[in-house]
Amino acid sequence: MPKRPLDHTPASARSATSAASAVPPPPHDLPTPLLANLTPSEFMRRHWQKKPLLVRQAVPGIAPPLARDEFFALATSDDAEARLITHFRGAWRLAHGPFEPEQIPSVRRREWTLLVQGVDLHDDRARALLDRFRFVPDARLDDLMISYATDGGGVGPHFDSYDVFLLQVQGKRRWRISGQKDLSLKDGLPLKVLQHFEPEQEWVLEPGDMLYLPPHIAHDGVALGECMTCSIGFRSPSARELIGQFLYHLAERGSVARQAREDDRYRDPRQDAVEHPARLPDGLIEQVGAILARIHWSERDIVSFLGSYLGEPKAHVVFEAPERPANEAAFVKKALRHGVRLDRKTTLLYGKHSYFLNGEEDRLPRSKKWLLELADTRRIEGKRFVTLSADSSMTALLHEWYLAGWVRIGASA
Secondary structure (H helix, E strand, O other), X not given: OOOOOOEEOOOOOOOOOOOHHHOOOOOOOOOEXXXXXXXXXXXXXXXXXXXXXXXXXXXXXXXXXXXXXXXHHHHOOOOOEEEEEEOHHHOOEEEEOOOOHHHOOOOOOOOEEEEEEOHHHOOHHHHHHHHOOOOOOOOOEEEEEEEEEOOOOOOOOEOOOOOEEEEEEEEEEEEEEEXXXXXXXXXXXXXXXXXXXXXXXXXXXXXXXXXXXXXXXXXXXXXXXXXXXXXXXXXXXXXXXXXXXXXXXHHHOOOOHHHOOOOOOOOOOOOOOOOOOOOOOHHHHHHHHHHHHOOOOOHHHHHHHHHHHHHOOOOOOOOOOOOOOOOHHHHHHHHHXXXXXXXXXXXXXXXXXXXXXXXXXXXXXOOHHHHHHHHHHOEEOHHHHHHHOOOHHHHHHHHHHHHHOOEEEOOOO
């Protein structure tokens, strides 16, 4: 990790602007204040999974996606993943939500933190902020977490196994980071706190400032007064997880069964009587090994697995159908005026031959350009819908998605 300062403050970044959190990511590979006036390609080449980057005023004029009272209310919801971390009298405590309002400490009390995962699933403002980071593939993009902390609050020095952007949206937070190799953890704590943390660099982030950290960079963030931080995290499944889920995917979809005859069962007509019945027979080991050796997969099997696995909504996600659904004709008429967009909870991925809507696979239709546009931009403007509406199969498909709550009328929330 470089020892020189990583502070990049573009000259134009401090100009007065409107709240940029609602602005979609740039359509082309142009320099952006979000990345210290690097283009997305330059950032990915120089920093992604390589070295940290501090950006002053990455999002000028930013405000929290949720006000404090809204955020506390979300932490009491059954649909939210919330955690409360306290460090009262020097002792770490961790509690999982949902919380009753009285379980949330007073904002006047020091050294506590409230975390809510996946705020983008619950609020369009948070989803719009998350969309600014879509220069990274959606298959890697996980969620936007908000951390609220009172003075002195934090989660202790730790490291993550994934990439993260830490965007300050209210108040101040002091960050210390280290490229240390010793990542051993303290025993007996409810949190993963580093046993030996040796900070190498330190900054105070104010609203609009952002810090990018690649995996395994040790870091510690402490609130300087009341503050809110948005963490944009990226999925990084382990090899063990991928192997297990891939084999399950093959078995579930019959890919393994197709490679074995229905009556291809274990047989041992020449098995001798044994003196050690608890020992696994050599013939059993050899025969099962031969069966497993016949398992093969193709690139399409891998694509099918990744689209299904990475696109599947988390267990607590529930889609809401429209209260007064329009029929297909009325849906098309409204879409021509207002456009359509993916619901903030919807994930739409695609490969060469298939698309994956919330983890469900289907073949790309003949009019795939509309589906790919919707996947890449998450919206189709009304003027674009005029041309799309000539394809009745596509409008029928979008209407079906609209009825399920996967698509909404209106190109913006």
